Amino acid sequence: MSSAETSAGGAERVHRLEEIATMEAFVREARLAWTHERRLYSFARQKACETHRDCSPPRNSSLMEICMHRINPLFTAILLALAFVLNGVGCTRSTSDRDLVYKRPFELIEMANTPGGAFGAGALPKVLWLDPRSPKAFAEGHVPQATNIPFPDIERTHEATCRGFEMYFVYDTDYNDVLAKASAKRLLELGYKNVYCMLGGLKAWKTDGNPVATSPEPAPAPGPASVGGAMPAATPAK
Numbered sequence: 362m363s364s365a366e367t368s369a370g371g372a373e374r375v376h377r378l379e380e381i382a383t384m385e386a387f388v389r390e391a392r393l394a395w396t397h398e399r400r401l402y403s404f405a406r407q408k409a410c411e412t413h414r415d416c417s418p419p420r421n422s423s424l425m426e427i428c429m430h431r432i433n434p435l436f437t438a439i440l441l442a443l444a445f446v447l448n449g450v451g452c453t454r455s456t457s458d459r460d461l462v463y464k465r466p467f468e469l470i471e472m473a474n475t476p477g478g479a480f481g482a483g484a485l486p487k488v489l490w491l492d493p494r495s496p497k498a499f500a501e502g503h504v505p506q507a508t509n510i511p512f513p514d515i516e517r518t519h520e521a522t523c524r525g526f527e528m529y530f531v532y533d534t535d536y537n538d539v540l541a542k543a544s545a546k547r548l549l550e551l552g553y554k555n556v557y558c559m560l561g562g563l564k565a566w567k568t569d570g571n572p573v574a575t576s577p578e579p580a581p582a583p584g585p586a587s588v589g590g591a592m593p594a595a596t597p598a599k
């Protein structure tokens with residue numbers, strides 16, 4: 362197993378452990394909320410009983426009123442738990458391999474070179490060609506116009522490097538696509554749409570006769586306003 366695969370696997374395991382820890386914290390908070398609400402409800406009910414000497418639902422109550430009278434503490438705890446989730450705790454989207462969409466190199470090139478709008482009258486889409494490999498691997502050869510964002514840095518830097526694009530094309534070195542899959546999943550979990558994995562990675566890109574760029578250092582991460590999606594004309598796979 363290569364160091365890149367080991368790194369990707371380790372990062373994904375860490376991510377899953379973080380998700381589990383978050384969910385455990387959510388369960389603890391929900392239980393505390395439920396216990397607190399039960400105590401408050403019991404106290405209020407006791408005071409009401411002491412005052413009115415009657416803790417049963419009012420006569421001629423509707424079925425809904427009776428149900429709410431009986432399950433009010435649980436209902437309140439559920440609402441609190443939902444509010445807790447919506448406030449940002451435990452809301453990371455979970456993904457699997459089934460969420461990934463694969464495209465061959467020439468298909469991605471065609472997508473990048475297809476204008477939007479009615480009858481293709483619009484501008485070319487803003488595409489981020491994302492290379493999640495190490496800076497060294499990126500410098501040795503990469504897709505022209507690609508941006509090197511190593512997989513461990515995606516979550517930390519995505520606000521500055523990934524926002525504002527319309528499509529995201531992620532690739533790795535070859536057909537194994539370990540880093541590409543992990544990076545595409547991370548983008549999906551962060552809320553990005555139109556995320557595609559290049560089938561075969563850089564190896565398939567070269568096999569199709571497409572150009573490969575090299576650089577002494579990784580290209581800086583551009584903003585969406587400075588980079589379009591245009592790429593060399595598509596070379597159909599043989």
